[in-house]
Amino acid sequence: MKIATFNINGIKARAAALLDWIDESAPDVVLMQEIKCTDESFPGAIFEERGYSVATHGQKGFNGVAMLSKRPIEDLRCGLPGDAEDEQARWIEGTVMGNRHALRICGLYLPNGNPAPGPKYDYKLAWMKRLRARAAELLASEEPVLMGGDYNVIPQDEDATRPEAWREDALALPESRAAFRRILHLGFTEAFRARVQGPGHYTFWDYQAGAWNRNDGIRIDHFLLSPQAADLMTDCGIDKAIRSRDKPSDHVPLWIEIDA
């Protein structure tokens, strides 16, 4: 089962490019972030025509996450628990049956957090604390769990072309990295790093200042796998090439193959 995560940066602007990528890469499940629309205005039919079930957790103008699946999405749950006041749409989870295993699949759009310090950074760290709590609950099931999405965290300096440019940024501050590691240390495997080592692998290139042309990138989209999911992983990669197409997102898809 091929599962991909893709921050599309606006469904209205990205529908055509997104469908081209889906037709080529044929993922079984797609996690989307920054759909930037409400549930009502999400163009679900263009995916249903291609055989996907569609689940959305949207919000007008900003944020918003979605899940597409060739197999039915069961036990859908939207919104990260832990703060009833939080109205930002950043979390969706559902169960998809493989041939042998049920997979609990979570899609997330972790807050950017800039400028730091400040209230937005406080929100990021608080959100990561809630994420850790939910991750611990999911881990306790001892079943295959995947949490994929835009984590807005550069885990290490090797995950940026110019680490010095991000030193004061919410994506790379020591506290952000430590909060990310605290989730990993519960017992998750970071899928990409379990398969590929070394620098030069990125999932985001800013629209500004010719970042793509200079290959000035960062790796901020990740899959975290429970031990039972990590056992089933057979491959993981980044669809880098689509960044050079017309009307690209500033992110590219990250995907994993799970022998479920």
Added chain:
DNA sequence: ATGTCGTAACGTTTACGA
């Protein structure tokens, strides 16, 4: 060159978030 996008709105331009 604080350089680009996407979205919303009292829109033909500005504000915000990234």
